[in-house]
Amino acid sequence: MSQTVFEPWNDPAAKPLIQFKGVTKRFGxxxxxDDQTFDIYEKEFFALLGPSGCGKTTMMRMLAGFEAPTEGTIWLDGQDIAPIPPNKRAVNMMFQSYALFPHLSVWDNIAFGLKxxxxxxDAIGDRVAEMLKLTRxxxxxxxxxxxISGGQRQRVALARSLAKAPKLLLLDEPLGALDAKLRQDTQFELMDIQETTGTTFVIVTHDxxxxxxxASRVAVMDHGRIIQADTPARIYENPNTVYVADFIGDVTIIEGTVTRNGAGYDVAFAEDQPTLHAxxxxxLADGSRAALAIRPEKVSISAEKPDDKRNALKGKILDIAYLGxxxxxxxxxxxxxIIKAQAANTRRLSRRxxxxxxxxWISxxxxxxxxxEA
Known part of the structure; x- marks a missing residue:
């Protein structure tokens, strides 16, 4: 049975749940x-990703109603949300600190908003039971x-946020307080819960x-702008700028001058080095500067010069990061x-x-x- 791919952003007939239209927010x-226009669709798990101070939290606070745009409008389900106060929006927010009531039981924490x-x-009892089951x-x-443990507290906060069945759930660095192993497990739990409920999730993270x-789509931000919003695979394989390539994963950037050659370009990057081809x-215009971005896992390392690749360079090993x-x-x-190359450790250390x-040789x-473009 073929699974239908969830890509409403590629469907011209799909109506966005959230629309940012020319939104600018200034503080003094x-x-x-900075003048952002983009859409988020129903049932999406949308991530706002970027370094501290890039504007991702401001974007989320405007959706929640804690900040109003200086210019432009934000629409939720076809309605301008500016006049709607935070507590009347079909939006809920889960804070990094979880903000649980210490004197209330898990059951009462989840029931709080419903009460x-x-x-x-009876309806509260049914809904809380449903949320407890959903979050195990x-x-x-x-x-x-x-x-209860940190991971369980995180799930209580999630259950409480989802209890009122919001159209949109905002998650502000929701896994920041968890250790690495638990973070990983919780990421998959979050995805399962999001899929089960069909609620639109918008997550803010620097991770x-x-x-x-x-995420179904990741918006990489810098200085108040979304530089690229795309699926994780496209962000990784087809970054649209050096900033995105450099921000996501490990990468080597080689700057050089390009000349058109057949289906691609030759890249001259250093006097004593052979030209590369991409x-x-x-x-790109002949003679213009460009940046060649190459991921370590796509670079082979060998003792002899490979005959079958024109991108082959000789160098010496400066450092080795052993990652198991x-x-x-x-x-x-x-x-x-410096160029990074990755190899799988199929042999024991002494036999490498x-x-x-x-x-x-790397190739x-x-x-x-x-x-x-550089």
Whole structure:
């Protein structure tokens, strides 16, 4: 049975749940969000990713209603949300600190918003039971927050946020307080819960791995602008700028001058080095500066010069990062340029072929690198 691919952003008939239209937000002289227009669709898990101060939290606070745009409008489900106060929006927010009530049980924490909205007792009981089941907390219903683990507290906060069935759930660095192993497990739990409920999630994070794991689309931000919003695979394989290529994952950037050659370009990057070649859809003028971005896993390392690749360079191993299943070799070329190459560790340490200071060849195929305007 073929699974239908979830890509509403590629469907001209799909109606966005959230629309930012020419949104700018200023704090005095400082522009936090700079004239942004983009859409988020129903049932999406959308990640706002970027370094501190890039504007991702301001974007989220405007959706929640804690900040109003200086210019432009934000639409939720076809309605301008500016006049709607935060507590009346079909939006809920889960804070990094979880903000649970310490004196209330897990059950009462989840029921809190429903009671405040005047929902009937039986309906509250049913909804809380549903949320406890969804977040696998049934056994902990009577416990207080201090009697459960950090990961469980995180799930209580999530259950409470989802109890009122919001159209949109905002998650502000939701896994920041968890240790690495728990973060990973919780990422998959978040994805399962999001899929089960069909609620639209917008997550703010500076952790690229987290964004790439959970999101249907990732918006990479810098200085109040979305530089690229795309699927994790496209962000990684087809970054649209050097900034995005550099921000996501490990990458080597080689700057040079390009000349058109057949289906791609030759890249001259250093006097004493051979020209590199990259096949690309990017349209560049002959003689212009460009950046060749190459991921370490696409670079092979060998003792002999490979016959079958025109992108082959000789250098010496400067550093080795041993990552258990992989090793990343930092290979220095005679001109000082460092290129990272990755190899799987299929053999035991004592039997490996390369070590520090070894002279090696590194190579990659014509289509392995991305060519970007420098």
């Amino acid at each position: 002289e400082f522009t936090a969000i 405040r909205d005047g929902m009937g007792r 907390l049934e056994k902990f219903a009577k416990r207080k927050p201090h009697q 690229q791995e987290e964004a790439m794991t959970v 096949e690309t859809d990017t349209d 299943n992989l090793s990343t070799y930092h290979v220095e070329l005679p001109n000082g340029q 072929s390369f070590t520090w200071e070894d002279e090696v 990659w195929t014509d289509t392995a690198a991305v060519l970007l």
